Amino acid sequence: MKYTKCFLTVLTLASTICAIAQEHSEQDHTRHENTSRAVQIVALDECDPATFNDALGPDFCRNIALGASTKLSDLFAKAAAGTPDPGWDFEPDVVKVKEGTPLSVVDQGGEPHTFTEVTRFGGGFIPGLNAPGDDTVPECAGGFSNLAVAKTRILQGSELKVAELSKGKHRFQCCIHPWMRVEVDVK
Numbered sequence: 071m072k073y074t075k076c077f078l079t080v081l082t083l084a085s086t087i088c089a090i091a092q093e094h095s096e097q098d099h100t101r102h103e104n105t106s107r108a109v110q111i112v113a114l115d116e117c118d119p120a121t122f123n124d125a126l127g128p129d130f131c132r133n134i135a136l137g138a139s140t141k142l143s144d145l146f147a148k149a150a151a152g153t154p155d156p157g158w159d160f161e162p163d164v165v166k167v168k169e170g171t172p173l174s175v176v177d178q179g180g181e182p183h184t185f186t187e188v189t190r191f192g193g194g195f196i197p198g199l200n201a202p203g204d205d206t207v208p209e210c211a212g213g214f215s216n217l218a219v220a221k222t223r224i225l226q227g228s229e230l231k232v233a234e235l236s237k238g239k240h241r242f243q244c245c246i247h248p249w250m251r252v253e254v255d256v257k
């Protein structure tokens with residue numbers, strides 16, 4: 071009798087540990103949420119204040135992170151070579167949410183980004199930052215003079231809320247750094 075109880079306890083413990091381990095390994099790649107709490111996505115970059123602000127104006131890049139030192143010319147060179155800088159990134163890359171879950175996108179980088187929904191991933195509105203052969207996608211056309219694009223801009227340290235996504239697959243990208251991409255699956 072005692073042994074049976076002990077055995078069952080061990081089994082229960084083992085399955086709990088297994089479930090926790092599984093959940094953790096899934097979180098490495100995607101983020102799951104099943105409540106109406108917002109799911110957070112962060113925008114990251116490694117802009118070097120000296121070269122960015124010299125070309126784009128004071129305070130354009132306000133990165134205070136240690137080691138954030140990608141020069142503006144290097145960012146363009148890497149994009150032109152088809153190997154865009156991975157330091158410019160949305161995390162996570164894939165988000166799975168239940169319908170009704172809002173997204174909270176926070177710019178933790180040093181410069182502005184956009185979180186723009188597109189039908190198909192493609193180029194942004196700065197041709198020099200697009201992959202070779204990639205054209206500007208329609209949703210990014212016009213840059214910030216296009217109100218629809220301007221509304222998706224996220225400044226340093228600020229947050230953009232995205233709510234009421236319909237069921238299905240949604241794609242978001244940065245219209246400035248078009249390799250920054252997120253797929254959102256709404257169930």
Ligand SMILES: [Cu+2]
Nearest residue numbers: 183244246247
């Ligand atoms: Cu960006």
